[in-house]
Amino acid sequence: MNLIDGVQALKSPWMIAVWPGMGNVGLTAGYYLMAKLGMELLSEYSPPELFDIDYVEVERGVIHTGARPRSRFFLWKDPEEQHDLVVLIGEAQPQFGKYSYCKKMISYAQDLGIKRVFTFAAMATGMHPEHESRVFAAVTDQEDLKEMRVNNLEILQEGNISGLNGILLGAAADKGLSGTCLLGEMPHIFSQLPFPKASLAVLKAFRLISGIEIETSELVEQAQTMEKKLGELLSQVEKSMGEKAEQSESFEESLQPEVPEQPKLTPGEEQRIEQLFEEAKQNRSKAYVLKQELDRLEVFADYEDRFLDLFKNRG
Structure with missing residues (x-):
């Protein structure tokens, strides 16, 4: 190692x-x-x-x-x-x-x-x-x-x-x-x-x-947002299954998310990412805000090495 x-x-x-x-x-x-x-x-x-x-x-x-x-x-x-x-x-x-x-x-x-x-x-x-x-x-x-x-x-x-x-x-x-x-x-x-x-x-x-002590406010907010999205998805699926009860598709299969198209960042999104990287360089505790944005845009894999480089020893 x-x-x-x-x-x-x-x-x-x-x-x-x-x-x-x-x-x-x-x-x-x-x-x-x-x-x-x-x-x-x-x-x-x-x-x-x-x-x-x-x-x-x-x-x-x-x-x-x-x-x-x-x-x-x-x-x-x-x-x-x-x-x-x-x-x-x-x-x-x-x-x-x-x-x-x-x-x-x-x-x-x-x-x-x-x-x-x-x-x-x-x-x-x-x-x-x-x-x-x-x-x-x-x-x-x-x-x-x-x-x-x-x-x-x-x-x-x-x-x-x-x-x-x-x-x-x-x-x-x-x-x-x-x-x-x-x-x-x-x-x-x-x-x-x-x-x-x-x-x-x-x-x-x-x-x-x-x-x-671990400050969790950002994760609490993320959890609440996802809970709302999943609740809406569950309601939509239940409604859809009620209308199409004759279909043999299982409940789990109906919940599988569609494969999204390859995300493409707008200039504004790229600028926002660069701004968050700069803020995280100055204060590592802000790095999770950056990760949330990368996850939201579905591009974390493209930035993962650069993200983890923020945590290299600065000494």
């Missing part, structure tokens, strides 16, 4: 890991936490032997080799000296060698002195989009289980946690590290759409556990 030189010993550090998944619940929570705490890039681990190239890019008719997914670590030093945080944001999960990948992540975490590992993920249920999202917890030891109950979190009694959200915690437990998965509840019928309300619930749960 490309560890940045000069990193001092961390104070009782915890690690949080997120990857793309249902509703982008974990990824949204991770990005929000990173932006609001003004974290700095710590290191990167993107093993070519585990991540293959899945596509090529075409620009003005010319093909270029696609980039491999990246896994980057960001650091926040706790001014209260309770728990420094390391956030791992992965662009994708490896198609094979998942446990090997996780063992390397945990080995690196141990080098940093990390004793506790969290993953943020989604739990799809039959909830209505207007209801509050619950947070389900699964842990690696009995003491952490007691802590989850004290904080009134739902306990995942049985089942499985797919992908790295679970495997990383298994690898952590094998090395004697404490592991916790926080799963934000979201409607299964909207599993292919962003659901920031679940991300907000996960961050609130993490705030209870860690005692770290």
Whole structure:
């Protein structure tokens, strides 16, 4: 791994890991936490032997080799000296060698002195989009289980946690590290759409556990906006199904969003993006406003590397 030189010993550090998944619940929570705490890039681990190239890019008719997914670590030093945080944001999960990948992540975490590992993920249920999202917890030891109950979190009694959200915690437990998965509840019928309300619930749960203050007003606003949109969509679909009851199309199939055309930015939108990048350079806590705008315009993938460069160490 490309560890940045000069990193001092961390104070009782915890690690949080997120990857793309249902509703982008974990990824949204991770990005929000990173932006609001003004974290700095710590290191990167993107093993070519585990991540293959899945596509090529075409620009003005010319093909270029696609980039491999990246896994980057960001650091926040706790001014209260309770728990420094390391956030791992992965662009994708490896198609094979998942446990090997996780063992390397945990080995690196141990080098940093990390004793506790969290993953943020989604739990799809039959909830209505207007209801509050619950947070389900699964842990690696009995003491952490007691802590989850004290904080009134739902306990995942049985089942499985797919992908790295679970495997990383298994690898952590094998090395004697404490592991916790926080799963934000979201409607299964909207599993292919962003659901920031679940991300907000996960961050609130993490705030209870860690005692770290996380200002969430922007995520609250985003969750309210999405709730309204999903409520309107649900009403439209229910009405449509009532009028066309004879059709055999399932309810879930009718909710699948249409594939949007490739977005094209107007000069005004490009200017707005540049303005937000400049503001985020001056104050990292404003970076999530920039991410919201990039997500709204559906161009975050085009700006992702530049966005994450905002969090490089300025020293």
